[in-house]
Amino acid sequence: MRIAIYGVGGAGGYFGAQLARAGEEVIFIARGPHLDAIRENGLCLTTALGEMLVQPHFATDDPAEAGIVDVVILGVKANQVTDAAKAIAPMMGGDSFVVPLQNGIEASAQLSSILGEANVVSGLCGTVSWVTAPGHIQSLGDTNFIRFGELDNRRSVRTQKLVDTFDRAGVRAEIPPNIHKAVWEKFLFVVSVGGVAATKRQPIGVIRAEKESRRMLELCMREIYNLARARNVPLEESVIERTLRFVESLPPEGTTSLQRDLEEGRPSELEAWNGAVVRLAREAAVDVPVHAFIYENLLSRELESRANYT
Numbered sequence: 001m002r003i004a005i006y007g008v009g010g011a012g013g014y015f016g017a018q019l020a021r022a023g024e025e026v027i028f029i030a031r032g033p034h035l036d037a038i039r040e041n042g043l044c045l046t047t048a049l050g051e052m053l054v055q056p057h058f059a060t061d062d063p064a065e066a067g068i069v070d071v072v073i074l075g076v077k078a079n080q081v082t083d084a085a086k087a088i089a090p091m092m093g094g095d096s097f098v099v100p101l102q103n104g105i106e107a108s109a110q111l112s113s114i115l116g117e118a119n120v121v122s123g124l125c126g127t128v129s130w131v132t133a134p135g136h137i138q139s140l141g142d143t144n145f146i147r148f149g150e151l152d153n154r155r156s157v158r159t160q161k162l163v164d165t166f167d168r169a170g171v172r173a174e175i176p177p178n179i180h181k182a183v184w185e186k187f188l189f190v191v192s193v194g195g196v197a198a199t200k201r202q203p204i205g206v207i208r209a210e211k212e213s214r215r216m217l218e219l220c221m222r223e224i225y226n227l228a229r230a231r232n233v234p235l236e237e238s239v240i241e242r243t244l245r246f247v248e249s250l251p252p253e254g255t256t257s258l259q260r261d262l263e264e265g266r267p268s269e270l271e272a273w274n275g276a277v278v279r280l281a282r283e284a285a286v287d288v289p290v291h292a293f294i295y296e297n298l299l300s301r302e303l304e305s306r307a308n309y310t
Helices: 010-021 032-041 079-090 107-117 157-168 179-200 203-210 213-231 238-249 257-263 274-284 289-308
Strands: 002-006 025-029 043-047 050-052 059-060 069-072 092-100 122-134 136-149 173-176
Touching: 002 010, 002 079, 002 274, 010 025, 010 043, 010 122, 010 157, 032 059, 043 059, 069 079, 079 092, 079 107, 079 257, 092 107, 092 122, 092 157, 122 179, 122 203, 136 157, 136 179, 157 173, 179 203, 179 213, 179 238, 179 257, 179 289, 203 213, 203 238, 213 274, 213 289, 238 257, 257 289, 274 289
Parallel strands: 002 025, 002 069, 025 059, 043 136, 069 092, 136 173
Antiparallel strands: 043 050, 122 136
């Protein structure tokens, strides 16, 4: 398959590197020093197994140069999805489709409003990976997976073909029976952990070991569960216990992207995470006091990052 990775950050970089290593025709859409390093030396991915260096088929900052692709793996931040949808339009043919990997619940709708529903599926991924330097991705642990599916949950040839492609690359990929439920399950995890970790300014190991932080984490998950049910998303109550067990399996030194962005003075996904919980809960008349506290607590740092970031 001809696959474009738009946004070669932690997630896009990890999955793009695995696909390129397996011999797929991978195009990296990046920018600045990161793009320069990839063009000059390739993309270096460091995991527990060591380092690997991959060379993409092509790397550019202009999607129009890439030509038509089969699939776009969208790895940008949730607050960049609308701009990204406009930018990737030149790569979209009649049979092309986009797989969003954003840690949020609104990316597919945003993409569909610009590209059309026929060119969009819903998706999510799991990886503890981030850019450590231009041209370098660090990945911790072995929690690396990708899930995607058609918006109407039907099985399709194109999504199965992409699953097979990831399988050949050694990446765990699947089509869930209900992709929207799967996206909300991921949302429950990442927004709760991200919000608590950013508020506490501690890594995952400390958050899950400290009694008060763990209780705060559980309450966050409960609020998102209540919101999902109010919006007719069929989450089971066991999702909270299962998610807490998953948190136990994560590397103790791991941090979240929300936490890292705020600590390093970059605009974050706060509005698409805890902010979205507060906004959607208001529409559904659901109480979310813990997320409201987190959002209000972090908003000043977010606004300062936006004002200072260039």
